[in-house]
Amino acid sequence: MSLLNDLSGLFGDAFASIGLDRAFGEVSFSQRPDLGQFQCNGALPAAKPAGRNPRQIAQEVLDLVSGDERIAELSLAGPGFINITLTDEFLAIELDALAHDPRLGVGKVAEPLSVVVDYGGPNVAKEMHVGHLRPAIIGESIKRILRFEGHHVTGDVHLGDWGTPMGQLIVELSERTPELPYFDPSATGPYPAESPVSVADLQLMYPIASRRAKDDASFAEAARQATVELQDGRPGYRALWQHFRRVSIDAMRDVYEDLGVHFDLWNGESTVHDRIQPMIDRLVGAGLTRLSDGAIVVDVADEADSKEIPPLLLAKTDGAYLYGTSDLATIEERIEDLGARIMVYVVDVRQSLHFEQVFRASRLTGIAGPRVVLEHDGNGTVNGPDGKPFKTRDGDLLRLADLVAMVIARAQERLDENQLATGYPEDERDRIAHLVGMSALKFGDLHNHRTSNYMFDIDRFTSFEGKTGPYLLYGAVRIKSILREAAERGLHGGPIVAADRDPERNLMLRLARLPEIFERAAEHRAPNHLAEYIYELVADFNRFYEVCHILSEPDVARQGSWLTLVQTTLRQLELVLDLLGIEIPERM
RNA sequence: GCCCGCGUAGCUCAGGGGAUAGAGCAACUGCCUCCUAAGCAGUAGGUCGCAGGUUCGAUUCCUGCCGCGGGCGCCA
Numbered sequence: 001m002s003l004l005n006d007l008s009g010l011f012g013d014a015f016a017s018i019g020l021d022r023a024f025g026e027v028s029f030s031q032r033p034d035l036g037q038f039q040c041n042g043a044l045p046a047a048k049p050a051g052r053n054p055r056q057i058a059q060e061v062l063d064l065v066s067g068d069e070r071i072a073e074l075s076l077a078g079p080g081f082i083n084i085t086l087t088d089e090f091l092a093i094e095l096d097a098l099a100h101d102p103r104l105g106v107g108k109v110a111e112p113l114s115v116v117v118d119y120g121g122p123n124v125a126k127e128m129h130v131g132h133l134r135p136a137i138i139g140e141s142i143k144r145i146l147r148f149e150g151h152h153v154t155g156d157v158h159l160g161d162w163g164t165p166m167g168q169l170i171v172e173l174s175e176r177t178p179e180l181p182y183f184d185p186s187a188t189g190p191y192p193a194e195s196p197v198s199v200a201d202l203q204l205m206y207p208i209a210s211r212r213a214k215d216d217a218s219f220a221e222a223a224r225q226a227t228v229e230l231q232d233g234r235p236g237y238r239a240l241w242q243h244f245r246r247v248s249i250d251a252m253r254d255v256y257e258d259l260g261v262h263f264d265l266w267n268g269e270s271t272v273h274d275r276i277q278p279m280i281d282r283l284v285g286a287g288l289t290r291l292s293d294g295a296i297v298v299d300v301a302d303e304a305d306s307k308e309i310p311p312l313l314l315a316k317t318d319g320a321y322l323y324g325t326s327d328l329a330t331i332e333e334r335i336e337d338l339g340a341r342i343m344v345y346v347v348d349v350r351q352s353l354h355f356e357q358v359f360r361a362s363r364l365t366g367i368a369g370p371r372v373v374l375e376h377d378g379n380g381t382v383n384g385p386d387g388k389p390f391k392t393r394d395g396d397l398l399r400l401a402d403l404v405a406m407v408i409a410r411a412q413e414r415l416d417e418n419q420l421a422t423g424y425p426e427d428e429r430d431r432i433a434h435l436v437g438m439s440a441l442k443f444g445d446l447h448n449h450r451t452s453n454y455m456f457d458i459d460r461f462t463s464f465e466g467k468t469g470p471y472l473l474y475g476a477v478r479i480k481s482i483l484r485e486a487a488e489r490g491l492h493g494g495p496i497v498a499a500d501r502d503p504e505r506n507l508m509l510r511l512a513r514l515p516e517i518f519e520r521a522a523e524h525r526a527p528n529h530l531a532e533y534i535y536e537l538v539a540d541f542n543r544f545y546e547v548c549h550i551l552s553e554p555d556v557a558r559q560g561s562w563l564t565l566v567q568t569t570l571r572q573l574e575l576v577l578d579l580l581g582i583e584i585p586e587r588m
Numbered sequence: 589g590c591c592c593g594c595g596u597a598g599c600u601c602a603g604g605g606g607a608u609a610g611a612g613c614a615a616c617u618g619c620c621u622c623c624u625a626a627g628c629a630g631u632a633g634g635u636c637g638c639a640g641g642u643u644c645g646a647u648u649c650c651u652g653c654c655g656c657g658g659g660c661g662c663c664a
Contacts, residue, residue: 032607041606044644054644078607079644123664160664210663269664295662307591308660316662323664350658352592357661380593381658388657418626447612448601451593453657455600460613464626467601467612474626482623520604532602535611542627551623588624 002105002515003094004028004038007084011040014064020046020057027084029513036075036083037509043080054080088498088505092561095508096496099568104575105515108150114339115151117143119346120256120263123160124248125169125202128255129397130390130456131348134379137445139346140261140581141527142377146344148579149522154338157252158330159268161245163323165210167227169244170237171219172209173197174226182236189235195243199251202244228320231273245270258404260438260581272329276321279329279367280314288365293317300360312357327358331374332367342373344525349378349451377525380453382445390456404441410462411437411470418464421588432585437462439469439582446580447531467535469582475538476577476584479570482550486563489551493567494560503544504565510540511568514576527580534576541569 004027012025024042031039043058050057058080066074073085086094098105119139122128139155147153173196174183180196181187197205213220230237249266256262280296283289289296294317301309314325334340345355355376362368384390392398412433415421421432444461448454464470486492499505514533521529550566553559577584 028604035607039606044606048644081607121664163664165664213663292661297661305591309591310661313661318662320662322662324661349593351664353659354664378593414626420624420626449603452601453594457600460600463613465613466626468626471612471626474624478624478627485623516604524604528602529604532611539611543629545623546628549623588626 002107003512004516007038007040010065010068010070011042011061011082014061015042015046017064018057018060020050025061029509029516030083032083035077036073036085038084038086040082040084041080043082047080058082088500091505091508091512092496092498094512095565095568098511099493099496099564104568104572105512106148106518106575107515112150112152113341115146115153115342115344116334116338116340117146117153117155117344117346118158119143119155120157120261121160121347122157122252123165124245124268125165125199125206126160126248127203127206128252128400130382130400130403131397132400133382133403133441134445135346135348136256136259136261137442137581138377138379138450138527140259141446141530141579142344142346142525144579144581145518145522145525145527145530146342148518148575151342154264154340155262156265156267157256157263159245159249159266159270160323161241161248162231162269162273162321162326164213164223164227164320165206166230166241166244167225168209168213168219168223169202169205170226170230170240171222172205172212173240176205180240182240184236185234187236189239191236191239195247196240197243197247199247202248224318224320228318231320255401255404258401258434258438259441260583267330269323269326269330272326272333275329275333276325279332280325283314283365286365289314298361298364300357300364302360309353309357309360312361324354324358324361327354328361328365328367331358331362331372335368335372341371343375345374345376346379347376349376349380352376352378375525378451380448380451383453383455385455385457387455404437407441407458407462408434408437410458411440414462414464414470415588420464424587432588435583435585436470436473436588439473439577441469442580442582443469443472443531446527447535449528450526472534472538472573472577472582473584473588475541476570476573477586477588478545479541479566479573480584480586482566483563483570485551491551491559491563493564494557496564497557497561500558501547503540503547504562507540507544507565507569510537511565511572514572518579521579530576530579534573534580537569537572537576541566 007027008025011027012022015024016022024046026042027038027040029038030036043054046057047054058076062074062076062082070086070090071084072087075083077083117139119135121135122132143153143155181191213223230241289298295313296315297311297313299311312324313322315321334343359374368374382390390398415433421429440461461468462470464474499508517529517533521527548562550562
């Protein structure tokens with residue numbers, strides 16, 4: 001389907017017909033647009049094994065291909081580069097096909113697989129902070145990319161809802177309000193439907209309880225005990241914990257909703273609780289575990305390791321499970337219940353050792369067979385102006401909800417500064433500010449590579465000038481405005497005709513690049529390639545827009561062609577921005 | 589100590605072994621009786637941390653060194 005595949009096939013045939021591997025025929029978009037639109041470098045790597053001169057090979061390939069009617073110009077350059085320029089007629093045909101393709105040229109995987117994207121990972125009772133931003137934004141984008149590629153993708157927020165902090169909160173609350181029925185060891189319920197604590201209460205108690213656990217040994221011991229009892233199923237604790245979980249999720253949903261991040265599953269560590277004991281029994285029975293100072297561990301070190309990989313702890317000395325235990329059980333659960341073949345973890349890259357341990361343990365225990373792909377696609381951090389992880393003036397981690405509110409407020413100011421969306425209804429204006437703010441936040445994040453740390457700069461991100469989300473939205477809105485005007489005048493898109501000037505030709509060439517860019521982004525789980533692409537597309541469109549005055553074009557065929565180009569540009573913008581999780585307003 | 593990541597223009601960042609290393613911002617010069625100038629055209633700005641190696645070819649792959657950040661069993 002894609003243009004590059006066609007051209008690579010053509011050149012591959014030529015290489016094959018002179019007795020060389022057809023893989024050498026690979027054609028790519030040119031890095032030297034002054035010399036050609038495409039290039040084929042195959043003669044250079046082909047020369048050595050064939051014991052031949054690369055320029056001679058290139059010349060022979062060039063001669064073989066030169067009769068092709070799709071090609072306007074071929075040249076041999078340097079040590080053996082072949083530069084290729086298509087005829088404008090052929091380019092127009094290609095673009096016409098692209099414009100009529102519902103998928104805009106983007107391919108699908110041959111074999112759709114069940115994929116789980118694990119991202120988000122906020123903790124119950126704990127305020128979401130900037131650290132949750134990147135997994136949410138990147139994970140959402142990767143989920144959408146893999147889904148568009150044709151996979152069956154399930155997004156799981158995977159809450160931290162089952163660890164020691166739960167015990168700490170139970171003990172903290174039991175001291176504050178011992179009269180609540182949840183703490184009566186002899187009671188079995190039923191318990192009140194109404195939560196005894198709000199999410200604000202929990203968020204207040206959390207740091208206090210966590211500090212006490214560090215400073216006060218008896219509190220820590222009580223919390224440990226409560227955690228074990230909770231996990232063992234003590235009715236009052238379970239009921240209380242359900243309240244913690246419920247009010248926390250409600251608060252998280254609001255934040256994720258603002259961010260446009262949607263999960264298919266709101267599972268967590270607790271989801272697999274019932275699987276854990278049987279799993280451990282089985283592993284112990286199979287002799288896959290070892291006791292280490294009273295803890296049950298799986299050795300995951302390998303003789304070939306260049307570094308020390310500590311064993312994975314399945315159960316602490318006191319019997320409580322750890323997050324590695326539930327991660328292991330979760331792999332098992334996803335394979336059994338969802339038929340998962342690929343599991344993608346979008347989690348801070350600093351947790352790579354943990355995932356290495358868990359993945360190894362899952363292989364060694366046979367929980368994940370060799371066909372199952374396990375990936376930790378780590379994300380970098382969001383840094384403040386000082387280059388260190390983002391903090392507030394008080395030195396605390398910035399609340400994610402505050403960050404979102406800040407960005408939206410700044411977007412609102414930007415609209416005022418630029419006298420945009422003036423005179424619009426209040427609710428539409430608010431909606432636009434929201435979308436502009438989110439585009440700023442997300443594009444500011446996603447145009448960086450997933451693993452790199454980046455500096456959060458609200459003024460730069462929300463600017464309408466330069467490589468920003470708002471610039472993209474502005475471009476998209478301007479296109480919508482043209483198409484609206486065209487529709488009002490009764491103008492509509494027609495067949496693409498041969499380009500007759502550079503900005504038009506360049507826009508067409510750009511549009512033809514999406515399939516390869518998408519493939520690269522999907523393969524590497526790297527949305528930044530799409531972010532970069534969409535900026536280049538808008539920039540190319542703006543250059544086209546500058547020179548080609550669409551609505552006043554007198555040549556009806558050319559105008560029709562341009563309108564199709566404009567529509568196709570908009571469709572790509574909508575598609576790619578959607579893959580990035582960015583939504584476009586109708587106007588601004 | 590061991591392991592992982594990073595080091596590219598004044599700043600923030602891209603860069604799939606290929607030719608003359610890019611973008612945005614900031615600086616400077618032009619362009620609005622014309623579909624949204626939040627735009628476009630142009631100028632200037634670089635020993636791609638340092639030193640080796642592999643290769644026809646290295647910012648890209650490998651090794652060492654320097655600098656910065658991070659991780660290293662009973663937290664998540």
